[in-house]
Amino acid sequence: MSLIPTLAETISRxxxxxxxxxxxxxGNHVTAAVETLSPARLSDMRALGQPVLALTARRAETLKARxxxxxxxxxxxxxxxxxxxxxxxxxxxxxxMTPMKGPLKTLRDGExxxxxxxxxxxxxxxxxxxxxxxxxxxxxxxxxLTAGPMLAQLASEAAIAPVAAARLPLLSAERxxxxxxRPDDGGTEHYAIEIGDPPRDQPVxxxxxxxxxxxxxLGSLKCDCGPQxxxxxxxxxQQGAGVLLYLNQEGRGIGLANKMRAYDLQNQGFDTxxxxxxxxxxDDERDFRIGAALLRRLGFDAVRLMTNNPRKVAMLExxxxxxxxxxxxxxxxxxxxxxxxxxxxxxSGHLL
Ligand SMILES: Nc1nc2c(ncn2[C@@H]2O[C@H](COP(=O)(O)OP(=O)(O)OP(=O)(O)O)[C@@H](O)[C@H]2O)c(=O)[nH]1
Ligand SMILES: [Zn+2]
Numbered sequence: 001m002s003l004i005p006t007l008a009e010t011i012s013r014x015x016x017x018x019x020x021x022x023x024x025x026x027g028n029h030v031t032a033a034v035e036t037l038s039p040a041r042l043s044d045m046r047a048l049g050q051p052v053l054a055l056t057a058r059r060a061e062t063l064k065a066r067x068x069x070x071x072x073x074x075x076x077x078x079x080x081x082x083x084x085x086x087x088x089x090x091x092x093x094x095x096x097m098t099p100m101k102g103p104l105k106t107l108r109d110g111e112x113x114x115x116x117x118x119x120x121x122x123x124x125x126x127x128x129x130x131x132x133x134x135x136x137x138x139x140x141x142x143x144x145l146t147a148g149p150m151l152a153q154l155a156s157e158a159a160i161a162p163v164a165a166a167r168l169p170l171l172s173a174e175r176x177x178x179x180x181x182r183p184d185d186g187g188t189e190h191y192a193i194e195i196g197d198p199p200r201d202q203p204v205x206x207x208x209x210x211x212x213x214x215x216x217x218l219g220s221l222k223c224d225c226g227p228q229x230x231x232x233x234x235x236x237x238q239q240g241a242g243v244l245l246y247l248n249q250e251g252r253g254i255g256l257a258n259k260m261r262a263y264d265l266q267n268q269g270f271d272t273x274x275x276x277x278x279x280x281x282x283d284d285e286r287d288f289r290i291g292a293a294l295l296r297r298l299g300f301d302a303v304r305l306m307t308n309n310p311r312k313v314a315m316l317e318x319x320x321x322x323x324x325x326x327x328x329x330x331x332x333x334x335x336x337x338x339x340x341x342x343x344x345x346x347x348s349g350h351l352l
Contacts, residue, residue, distance in 0.1 A: 007145075007153050012186030014143045015125040025144040026121070027114040030136040033127045034083075034090040042083055045134055051077040052107060053089060054115040054131045059280030063089060063101060068108035072115055076105045077132070090130030092278040093261065096268055117147035120154050126255030129280040157289050158183035160190070162297060168193070172230070173237030181294055188248040192294055195233070196241035203324040205242035206303035207232035208291040208312055210249040213256055222263070223340055227331035232306050235327075243303075245294050252276070253285030271343040283348060288312060292319030308350045 005013065014024045021036035023045060030045060034053070037045075045051065053075040055065065060073035067073045075089065088094055088101055118131040138144060165179040170193075179192040198204040209216075209232065215225030229244075236242025251259030258279060265275035273283040292315070295303065302322040305313060306329045313323050330352065333341060344350040 007149055008158070008185040010143060010145060011121070011124075011150060011153060014121055014145060015186070017143050018122060018125045018127060023139075023142055024121075025136070025139055025142050026117050026150070027145075027147045028111075028135055029114045029118070029133045030139055030142065031114070031118045031131050031133045033122050033125070034086045034130040034132055035128045037083065037086070037132060039083055042086075042132070045132065048136045049134045051081075051132050051134050052115075053077055053086060054118055054133050055089065056119055056129045056280040058277045058282070059089075059092075059129065060106070062092060062095065062278045063104060065102070065104040066106045066108075068106060069112045069115075072112065072119055074107040074112070074115055074133075076107060086130070086132065090128045090280075091261070093264060095278065113147040113151075117145070117150050117154075120151060121145075123254075123281065123285060124154055126258060128258070128261075157287075157293065158185040158187055160184070160290065160293050160297065163189070170195075170233060170237070172233040173242075175240075179298070181297065183290075190248055190290060190294060191246040192298060193233070193244040193246065194298065195236040195243070196239075198241035198243065198300075200299040203302040203304050203322070204300050205236055205239055205306065205327070206295070206300075207236075207242070207244045207306040207329070208247060208288065208316075209244060210247050210252065210286060213250060214259075221334050221336040223337055224331045228329050231331060232329060235306070243295070243298060243300065245291050247286075247290060249286045252283070253287070254279070254281050271347070272340055273343060273347045284311070288315040289319055292316055292321050295321055308344075308352055310349055310351065 017024050018033045021038055023030050023032035055073050057067045057071050060067045065073050065075055119129045122129045122131055160181045160183045163180045163182045165177055168176050168178040170176045173195040175196050177194045180189055182189050209229055212225035214220035215223045216229050219226050250256045262275035276283045302324055304325040304327055305323050306327045313326055316323050341352055345352040
């Protein structure tokens with residue numbers, strides 16, 4: 001019956017539910033994101049049974065909570081563990097001010113599939129990966145999912161289709177077109193800027209650029225994104241041909257709100273990688289497969305890739321796009337971005 005939502009559609013609804021503060025059901029658990037949970041919903045959830053807080057191993061390590069499970073920890077919520085307590089565990093903003101939140105007791109043994117799925121859903125909703133979980137029978141009215149199929153769906157690649165395109169003269173290249181692509185799983189749209197008329201049978205000068213509101217739009221000095229974007233477009237304009245894929249993966253996939261949390265931690269002295277880890281994320285949560293899919297949709301199978309990130313080269317090659325050349329994209333250093341660039345070179349393997 002085509003009027004019943006598919007798994008991808010149900011997951012997309014569940015994402016919206018979590019962002020609004022509404023719990024969802026995953027397997028045998030009712031679960032809600034701590035970040036958006038209201039006091040009223042917390043107290044109604046507590047009435048259902050003993051709550052457990054699922055955290056990623058990254059966040060648990062910062063909190064010195066024992067990690068018995070693969071990639072995550074299940075913290076037993078004490079009777080006096082109120083919303084303030086839960087939020088302090090979810091959000092590292094106050095870690096340095098109030099370092100001792102424990103001792104934290106974590107569960108070992110038992111099923112962790114539902115917890116794993118809940119954390120994956122929180123990340124895909126760009127919320128802090130801290131999920132309150134309570135064993136519960138099905139609750140009518142709540143979006144309901146099963147962990148295994150849901151995890152497989154989240155790891156799979158969404159199909160992406162062109163929606164609209166138009167000529168868009170740019171300062172750096174008057175002969176340009178902007179193409180909009182939409183994934184079929186309710187995820188965000190991505191853009192391709194095609195400069196000139198690049199022949200489809202030759203490697204095309206290409207940039208895979210992840211969104212950076214602060215750098216691209218505001219001209220932030222903390223990163224190299226804005227100058228990279230402009231210098232890629234300028235090079236394509238000068239050569240008369242190129243493709244810039246603008247992927248809406250703000251903050252290496254954690255979203256702008258979490259990126260600002262990461263910046264706040266960086267102001268406390270942590271580097272860009274440590275900040276992501278303290279928040280409970282991996283240092284890079286982007287799915288680069290989308291770049292290969294867009295290139296194929298545009299008719300390209302070989303590129304000259306403008307990047308300093310060897311992972312982008314490896315990913316495109318792995319997805320069957322030939323990278324005939326890596327074109328370095330070095331931009332000036334300043335006193336605000338120099339540590340960030342050093343960390344990318346030292347910890348993330350960037351060739352700077
Ligand atoms: N989480 C997080 N994201 C950041 C930070 N600084 C910049 N970003 C994001 O990092 C991403 C950088 O994207 P790109 O420039 O396409 O990729 P890259 O991995 O630096 O590789 P290059 O192709 O060499 O530029 C953007 O999504 C930015 O929003 C930070 O301190 N923390
Ligand atoms: Zn940036």
